[in-house]
Amino acid sequence: MEKTWRWFGPGDKITLDMLRQIGVEGIVTSLHHIPNGEVWSLAEVEKMKAFIENHDLRWSVVESLPVSESIKYGGADRDALIENYKTSLENLGRAGVKTVCYNFMPVLDWARTELEYPNADGTSNLYFNKAEFAYFDCHILGRKNAEKDYDDATLERMQKLADSMDEAGRRRLVDNIIVKTQGFVNGNISENDLKPVEKFRELLALYEGMTRDDLRANMKYFLEAIMPVCGRWGINMCVHPDDPPRQILGLPRIVTCDEDIEWFLNAVPDEHNGLTFCAGSLSAGAHNDVPALARKYARRTHFVHARICEVLPDGDFRESSHLDPRLIDVVRTFERERPGVPMRVDHAPLMLGDDKMGYNAGYSFHGRMLALGMVSGIMAAVNTEKL
Numbered sequence: 251m252e253k254t255w256r257w258f259g260p261g262d263k264i265t266l267d268m269l270r271q272i273g274v275e276g277i278v279t280s281l282h283h284i285p286n287g288e289v290w291s292l293a294e295v296e297k298m299k300a301f302i303e304n305h306d307l308r309w310s311v312v313e314s315l316p317v318s319e320s321i322k323y324g325g326a327d328r329d330a331l332i333e334n335y336k337t338s339l340e341n342l343g344r345a346g347v348k349t350v351c352y353n354f355m356p357v358l359d360w361a362r363t364e365l366e367y368p369n370a371d372g373t374s375n376l377y378f379n380k381a382e383f384a385y386f387d388c389h390i391l392g393r394k395n396a397e398k399d400y401d402d403a404t405l406e407r408m409q410k411l412a413d414s415m416d417e418a419g420r421r422r423l424v425d426n427i428i429v430k431t432q433g434f435v436n437g438n439i440s441e442n443d444l445k446p447v448e449k450f451r452e453l454l455a456l457y458e459g460m461t462r463d464d465l466r467a468n469m470k471y472f473l474e475a476i477m478p479v480c481g482r483w484g485i486n487m488c489v490h491p492d493d494p495p496r497q498i499l500g501l502p503r504i505v506t507c508d509e510d511i512e513w514f515l516n517a518v519p520d521e522h523n524g525l526t527f528c529a530g531s532l533s534a535g536a537h538n539d540v541p542a543l544a545r546k547y548a549r550r551t552h553f554v555h556a557r558i559c560e561v562l563p564d565g566d567f568r569e570s571s572h573l574d575p576r577l578i579d580v581v582r583t584f585e586r587e588r589p590g591v592p593m594r595v596d597h598a599p600l601m602l603g604d605d606k607m608g609y610n611a612g613y614s615f616h617g618r619m620l621a622l623g624m625v626s627g628i629m630a631a632v633n634t635e636k637l
């Protein structure tokens with residue numbers, strides 16, 4: 251696989267010169283300064299590409315070219331937004347940037363409740379606490395009938411939390427779930443929003459009554475509209491699985507499991523309609539056999555996210571080691587079947603002072619560097635097996 255790294259643009263504290271020194275070959279980035287829904291002009295695309303190439307690296311993957319909410323819920327302006335999307339794709343194609351990651355998660359991109367959950371060795375990592383998430387849903391958002399979506403054991407844990415929760419704890423949850431994890435991925439809520447919860451409720455309302463089938467129809471509509479442009483310019487679209495891979499906050503989610511992946515690949519049977527194999531997101535659902543999914547979908551995968559989660563008995567989940575045997579299996583599959591496919595690591599621990607640097611949640615420097623070293627080692631070993 252091609253060793254890539256998610257870099258957040260010229261303002262990123264982790265510079266391209268640093269990345270060259272640690273074995274990174276390709277860059278994964280986005281035009282983060284362009285607001286969601288606006289066209290990426292050829293000039294802006296070429297400027298970013300030249301910046302990366304001037305550092306002897308290449309722009310391997312766009313992550314993400316964000317899909318506007320209105321395209322997802324089928325709003326009145328969706329056709330205009332799809333036209334903008336197609337123009338951006340065409341400009342990327344002209345510039346020769348041909349792998350585009352996106353997601354089709356309504357309102358909330360990836361979800362975590364804790365960003366610095368302490369590990370026994372002194373490092374820390376991301377963590378999803380199901381009871382804290384339920385607290386956010388039932389007590390902070392106050393979503394109607396939200397309790398129905400949680401099992402008794404989770405509601406019991408949630409009640410214990412509720413008994414001791416204070417204002418600072420509530421603020422921390424809001425910050426972690428809908429602000430700090432969302433802004434930097436061009437999500438709906440940014441650090442500058444003064445009333446994030448109110449804004450979030452308004453967004454949720456846009457999806458009221460919407461089913462998985464409705465969302466599927468909108469994804470199909472979007473993919474059918476953009477495939478001709480992808481065909482003309484040789485662009486591979488790769489959807490990121492839902493993280494975690496299940497329905498949350500009453501929202502439909504449609505990239506959660508084997509059947510979902512099969513559905514969207516068959517709904518628009520075009521070689522340019524593909525998958526971002528995020529082993530981490532898929533593994534956050536105990537229903538997914540991630541190594542088996544890798545084998546099944548390797549051919550339709552255009553981008554790999556190398557990390558893996560461990561689901562705990564109470565439904566919480568945490569990031570596991572990049573040397574987890576399941577991840578070794580996944581890396582082996584892609585290294586054998588898709589040797590040149592771009593791969594990046596993420597959600598590695600905060601370590602050796604990473605926590606003081608203000609990096610985006612999940613995107614530490616030392617932690618990711620160690621993870622990339624681990625995955626590179628697995629790749630090297632797999633290549634020895636090939637001989």
Ligand code: DNO
Pocket residue numbers: 313314351352353359360435490596612
């Ligand atoms: C989180 C990321 C996601 C991902 C988007 C792709 O760490 O994996 O935010 O970039 O869902 O559209």
